[in-house]
Amino acid sequence: MNYKKYFPIFKKQPNLHYLDSGATALKPQVVIDKMVEYYTDYSANIHRGLYPISERATEEYELAREKVAKFINAKMEEIIFTSGTTDSINLVARAMGLKKDDEVVVEIEAHHSNFVVWQQLGKIVFEITKNTKILAITHVSNVLGQINDIKSIIEQARKINPEIVVVVDGAQAVAHMPVDVTDLDCDFYAFSGHKMYGPTGVGVLYTKAKRQLEMEPAKFGGGMIKTVSTSESTWANGPEKFEAGTPPIAEVIGLGEAIDFINEIGFEEIQKHEKELTEYLLEKIGEINWIKILGSRENKLGLVAMYSDDPKMGTSHDIADILGRDFNVCVRAGHHCAMPLHTKFGIETGTVRASLGIYNTREDIDELIKGLSKTWMIFTKK
Ligand SMILES: Cc1ncc(COP(=O)(O)O)c(C=O)c1O
Incomplete structure (x- = not known):
């Protein structure tokens, strides 16, 4: 089921790929x-x-x-x-x-x-x-x-x-x-x-x-x-x-x-929809060998913080900037108001966080993956 129709922002911006519901959810x-x-x-x-x-x-x-x-x-x-x-x-x-x-x-x-x-x-x-x-x-x-x-x-x-x-x-x-x-x-x-x-x-x-x-x-x-x-x-x-x-x-x-x-909508449907998308997101990210994720893959809601320890890659802010500008993919970059946790993991420049809501679809995730591949090309070609 595609829930975008309940959210007026998508009428004006059908190509918006909003993956920042952890920061704030869109409004129906x-x-x-x-x-x-x-x-x-x-x-x-x-x-x-x-x-x-x-x-x-x-x-x-x-x-x-x-x-x-x-x-x-x-x-x-x-x-x-x-x-x-x-x-x-x-x-x-x-x-x-x-x-x-x-x-x-x-x-x-x-x-x-x-x-x-x-x-x-x-x-x-x-x-x-x-x-x-x-x-x-x-x-x-x-x-x-x-x-x-x-x-x-x-x-x-x-x-x-x-x-x-x-x-x-x-x-x-x-x-x-x-x-x-x-x-x-x-x-x-x-x-x-x-x-x-x-x-x-x-x-x-x-x-x-x-x-x-x-x-x-x-x-x-x-x-x-x-x-x-x-x-x-x-x-x-x-x-x-x-x-x-x-x-x-x-x-x-x-x-x-x-x-x-x-x-x-009901939590049964919300959980089913978001679980299916979370699995898809984790599967697609898992195919990219330069990306690591923070935390376990188990018992996870649709919220994934990613980073690369390849020295050639840009910072989380560089990546989020390209995703937003070139792909209309909205993610969050930085420490996500959890600096002690990032310090514990030794990730000083922060992570890129994609987080899901009821309106997300597989296409949003595909666009994120396309954008991530492009950022890799941009930074490693330098
Ligand atoms: C786990 C958690 N706690 C607290 C907050 C703070 O929420 P608010 O800014 O709405 O007060 C957030 C917002 O990002 C959060 O994710």
Whole structure:
């Protein structure tokens, strides 16, 4: 099945080969239409107006919360809207009152969003002990593409420290596989709307109900209070406590529509489609003898980071530049916000990353392979 027809960008640019869904996914027409509907039909603020268009906006906003909750098997009150994964993880660190000598276990493969915040506000360690306060893990690596067995990692961690707070970065998982936070038994699960066919500017932080009670607000202002006097304030209950100010209303509503879009296709089909393409991508890359890939070929989502250790080859940026300019193939070059991982592998100039979405076809991969062969010719002929 070719899903390009649902994405208006391909109507104007039928020869666009978009292989950068790991950075952000393209937007289907239904998501764009839903946001335009908000702006044209009921673009009022939420939770405060008592007139019909404001009530409609509130209903749509809260309906999106319900859709998100159902999507990851959580309760509605456990869903906090943020501006993205980065914002969600920063919120956990601040709302849990992390202190400079609190131990946080992170992984070398973590995205900087799930690394730098712990480094700056806490103390990074690489082994869990009874003293570890937070375990920050990645569901799917944005460089290796590997699906981590986080359920068993969480179980093991709780055997060492039953009180450990588990934070999961699910940015690369939610668009490609079903996620059940209740089954995972994590405390927090963070993701971004824009990587799952939704708008930019909106993200989610799932907070286990018990942990939400331990959290202090990280931002202050309108919408998050219960009472305010000249000397003190008290806070609203539930997610509102963490959603100070006017939220990204159109974006939240658009995210709800993106979830409907994913549900309509269904994860069975999404996984089948993307698995078949991932196998094709790995097979074709495997035929090119100067390309190496980072990580294992097993248990991999459609995300492959490539490099060459041939000294004649250009940098990852040179390769991506040629692919974009001459082949209209969009890939990402560099460290993909995972510098410690690239340093560990000794790859200073970064990798070229191709990542798949539901709209990709074999032709996109063929074009990538053609482009890679041309870059090889250009650099080795010099
Ligand atoms: C694994 C992972 N975590 C976190 C992020 C950060 O997401 P955002 O920039 O939407 O906050 C990304 C984005 O590339 C990612 O791939």
